[in-house]
Amino acid sequence: MALGFLIVYVLVLLVRPQEWYEPVRGFELVNVAAILTIFAALINPSPDQRLIGTVSRNKYGRLMWGLLVAVVLSQLVYGRLRGGADAFLEFGKSCVLLFTTMTLVDNPRRLRRMMWVIVISAAIFCVHGIMQVKTGYGFANVEPFGSFFDGDFRVQGTGMFQDPNDFAMLYVVAIPFVFTFLQTDTMVPGKFFVAASFPAMLYVLYYTRSRGGVVGLGTMLLAYVWFSTRTTILRILVASAVLGAVVAFGPARTRETVYEGSAGGRIMQWGYGNQFLKQNPLFGIGYQRWLDYSDQVAHNSFVTCYGELGLFGYSFWFTLLWLVLRSVYRIARLEPLDRGTRRLAVGLFAALVGFYASAFFLTRTYNPFLYLMLGLGIGLIRYVDRQPYCPAGYLDITNRDVGLSVLMAVSSVPAIWILILLYRAAGGKGA
Secondary structure: HHHHHHHHHHHHHHHHHHHHHHHHHHOOOOHHHHHHHHHHHHHOHHHHOHHHHHHHHHHHHHHHHHHHHHHHHHHHHHOOOOHHHHHHHHHHHHHHHHHHHHOOOOHOOOOOOOOHHHHHHHHHHHHHHHHHHHOOOOOOOOOOOOEOOOEEEEEEHHHHHHHHHHHHHHHHHHHHHHHHHHOOOOOHHHHHHHHHHHHHHHHHHHHHHHHHHHHHHHHHHHHHHHOOOOHHHHHHHHHHHHHHHHHHHHHHHHOOOOOOOHHHHHHHHHHHHHHHHHHOOOOOOOOOOOHHHOOOOOHHHHHHHHHHHHHHHHHHHHHHHHHHHHHHHHHHOOOOOOOOHHHHHHHHHHHHHHHHHHHHHOOOOHHHHHHHHHHHHHHHHHHHHHOOOOOOOOOOOOHHHHHHHHHHHHHHHHHHHHHHHHHHHOOOOOO
């Protein structure tokens, strides 16, 4: 029952029919589904799928708790009591999504179902995106971003995907799941469905004209190819072909020089993020306060995080992302694991890599979709960690792991600063 509520919750969160389907327009479907999911998880008869016990014991979950504390503190340290309460309520929703997902999606069968939810959501939005390309209007007369009649437009979704870049990231995540279903024991109708939806996903992704999305797509494909081929030479050949295809057939915006105005503006914002960190190194300028100090967003989730939450919050955020990715990678390489589960791990790993790569060029630090993906990863980690063939401590988090992750987080700040200097030295404008 609890998993059913979670599936409904994720479906209405991603597809958001209450925004475009007239019979349910205006209903608080997301909040109702979330409350039902939480209640069902709290009373779940299975000890391994009971919310409070799972979240309190799991070290990955504790990192999320730490991030929530950092989000609230980034407001409270400046005396913004109302801001702290609002931050808790707003970011707390992403915490609930991660906690319920990691608790209830704790075996391969359930992970497959959630992957199907994401693929089906992406397929539904394919209709929405293609309608925008062909007619200039999607569901509920949603128009593409830009000028449709001049041909200078970008398709977009609704809700959390009501931005071409976010819309592109939906397909960066869904496409590796399509590959997974094609390579695992999926029933023939299911294989036919994902095979038919794949060209439509690429078509819609193309018309988002998102450079961050194309970067994520290329990186995701490289990650998936790396696990899907066995010899180094074949990996290099396939990777070269993939990169060549992405560059050759990607939207024209992706082939523009890195020194055009938009890119220069983004690099300038990265510099502002470093200035924010210098002024407030521990707690940053405050959760969701970037636009109070600048006229545009950072277009970098990492810079946004350390600029708004300081090193305290950034360490939790970076460590959570890194350790989940590392553990899913280890699962994908675990030989005793059955082929089907390893394929699921490969698809999830490639999706995370693609999302992270896109997030480096887009501001998606607090996007709920990210925490849904992290919840799926932690759920898979919980399952594999319980199996007798998993080496002791293989997926555990040690103090050394945390220390190295924090060191990597801190080191990434000067690394981004060096990127800014290199851009300026190469003649970049606007930085």
